[in-house]
Amino acid sequence: MGCDAGTVAAAIREAAAVITEHRDELVKLDQAIGDGDHGENLKRGFGFVLARLDESTPDTPAAVLKLVATTLISKVGGAAGPLYGTAFLRAATAVGDAAELTPELISTALQAAVDGVVARGKAEVGDKTMVDALTPAAKAQGATVAEVLRAAADAAEAGAESTVPLVARKGRASYLGERSAGHLDPGARSSALLLRSFADSA
Amino acid sequence: MGCDAGTVAAAIREAAAVITEHRDELVKLDQAIGDGDHGENLKRGFGFVLARLDESTPDTPAAVLKLVATTLISKVGGAAGPLYGTAFLRAATAVGDAAELTPELISTALQAAVDGVVARGKAEVGDKTMVDALTPAAKAQGATVAEVLRAAADAAEAGAESTVPLVARKGRASYLGERSAGHLDPGARSSALLLRSFADSA
Amino acid sequence: MKKIINDPTTIVADALRGMALAHPGLLRITEDPAVVARADAPVRGKVAIVSGGGSGHEPLHGGFVGLGMLDAACPGAVFTSPTPDQVQAAVTQVDGGAGVLLLVKNYTGDVLNFETAAELVAADGIDVRTVVIDDDVAVRDSTWTAGRRGVGGTVLLEKIVGAAAESGADLDTCERLARAVVGNVRSMGIALTAPTVPHVGEPSFTLAEDELEVGIGIHGEPGRSREPMADADTLVAALLDPILDDLPFAEKSRVLLFTNSMGGTPLLELYLAHGIAERLLAERGITVERRLVGPFITSLEMQGMSLTLLRLDDELTALWDAPVHTAALRWGV
């Protein structure tokens, strides 16, 4: 079975479940160095995504990704809403009108997504943000969709872990200065969770 | 040595010390069934009394009692300020221009004091107020000033203790209804403290 | 105890100094005895309205001094009624020759101290009247007890009587209106947490995470009963029902609804509670014609709220709408 709109929609549903499951963890991480809403915001956003997917499943992968993008942008708020929204929007544009996603298209989409996050948020690797998880993930290659996504998830998890010792220079955690060190960045963690769930769905 | 103005002033100074010493206890009692200020208010009031006695010692017992009365009335506030103020004012009037207080005058003064409190506050015995300590104390008789005051102190302590099981019908504790039972009334306690300190000074 | 203070024994004087600096054109504040007066007092020929009570309920009473409300307020120590010499000084400062009305919350201490002051100023030949407010339905009333407390209704009383005095009403009229407000206003409050009195240093009572005090006063006195914590719908109904039953407020009554924060309850929760109260009143066919929402009579940092309902007629409504310019309440000017 190829990676068509239905498959992408199913992966998104699975991702929504994973976010809901990890809501409290993300809230706790954000409470330590931010304002404690990251898990709740994403949960709310993906809740709306599910509701929209229930209404109708778009008929291309790009259309699914665009539905996710516009929903996150209009429903999440906070930093993560526009950042993840932009990521999905750029990914949608990158895959064009393909009926099925190939491994190459996945790689292209991942790179487009992280470029979008950087364009919006101006963060670099090492600033202790989701960019630290997404940047290495976007380099993932593989012979199958599953392989690419597995590599991306592995890289994102490592990238997320790498945020622990960092002093934040972007986002709310940056207000803490040195006190932000020693904590896992919530956005990096949610990025790793999303990619792992995509890999598991593939 | 007779009970002249100097003796009365010394007894008042001693009473001020006792109140200061028991400030926290009175605060705690008032916190349980009132608003927690009784100890602080009396301490503040007797602090001003001491300051005024330092300026000049009045030359009759009545003048000392009147100084205490006006100071408490103008500096204490709350229920206890006017009530104790009235008590001392009535006592002052009762002893007239006597140069020394006799046992009989002490008895008369005590009765006048409690009558004043009742006139102002309209409380009866059993309402769980200072009246429960002062009313039995005012019945005290004796051959010497010390004897009268000792009897008054004993009666006041017993009267204060008797407030514990009562349901308050006057003052702030009355708002608690049944929940006021099981607590010692702070005003009854301070009355007993004052009379015991007078007895000890005699 | 964590508070932004220097010394618990000077907190009221220190705060009054800051208040005077914050409202230079509006207030004139003396420290000994402590009196907050209108900057333009005495206003010749106007009935002077004077109130006061323990501190810790801010903005009550000092925040309600100004045009169209109080001429002076006497701030006592925290949660302690003011002394007669404060009241006497206030009356002397603001008496404009048309008489003075004392508005007193029904607490033994307040009543006794204002009573003493009234005797003193009457002896000076000033025509002084006293109206005592006792709007708290949480307290069961009887001639054998201290009676009900004065709580949220006090704010409405001060506004309405202040407007009458400002408009030139004489002392009889002001007193009549004050009694009309007292006769038509009822309140009830709850506490979610206890306040900490600065000179005590510890919370006035302790509540578990799932408990609240129902029928609380504004002095950290424990309430009438301790109940399990509930949702906002339940809490608001528990506040409103005894108020409605008491007067009683009937269908087609026109009312002012005052939703008050005890200090620590944020505006977000207060608006939420206000919305529920309006809905419940609408369901009973009672018309909310005016409203006031905010922390106007507080108990230091205590979390909790109270509801106050005043039955309106055209006269009271017009006086409520009249211009007012104080630190805490201002409109029309």
Added chain:
Amino acid sequence: MKKIINDPTTIVADALRGMALAHPGLLRITEDPAVVARADAPVRGKVAIVSGGGSGHEPLHGGFVGLGMLDAACPGAVFTSPTPDQVQAAVTQVDGGAGVLLLVKNYTGDVLNFETAAELVAADGIDVRTVVIDDDVAVRDSTWTAGRRGVGGTVLLEKIVGAAAESGADLDTCERLARAVVGNVRSMGIALTAPTVPHVGEPSFTLAEDELEVGIGIHGEPGRSREPMADADTLVAALLDPILDDLPFAEKSRVLLFTNSMGGTPLLELYLAHGIAERLLAERGITVERRLVGPFITSLEMQGMSLTLLRLDDELTALWDAPVHTAALRWGV
């Protein structure tokens, strides 16, 4: 967590419903998307001033909607910036044809969401400008970080720019004035306790009885450092010194001093702190010409305070004094 709410996920909508009922003639509130707008919007020919941000800071921003201040506010979820469609809806509702100025507090989320909204409404042919406020001196600024936060200065910004728009100033003038305020306003805050975000259910951080957070924001983010608790003189100086050094405010500067409660700090303490701040400024030869004291930008029930200093000139002073009629700030009307 003990709060007067029904459900943490509907708290903002529930509160907005109550707010609409509380201020019928003043506000028009839509729930989806959530927008608090002037009842008389759009005002034809007037520049529209729109702001917004996470909820939990009440009265900011909805309490500042009305004549002479904001045309609309977009309340996000608690401590979460609003979404672009809220901002877009607000702009569409209040655009009077003379352009729209967005006032945005400098947080990544707020900036990104307002930016997106600005793109969307610009595409609809509306002349929209954005001014970002970043007055919090507690945060060390650099082009490499998210920069300073927008805090207390926001209230002054909204008042002054709102007055300009009300008086008929065009979009360029409003934008210039907004930048003038941002360039001349500085703030700093402390927290004595943490707020509890309803959907989290636990305090955002824990402080011992003898600790406070210095350089706190308004979202329950921990501050820059944790310090031992101190007396009011020390705390106020610790807030004021970094503000004065930053701009810098010089001798003979004319300023507006805004002493703000974070919510849970009672007015008694706030006036006390205000008095100290005025004294310290007087000692430095700085003239306090205007002041604002109260809980105007809060962090739910958090105890703490902030100081904001705005350097005044005649133009800003006149705009500050101009009439305003909102739920939380009202004078001259």
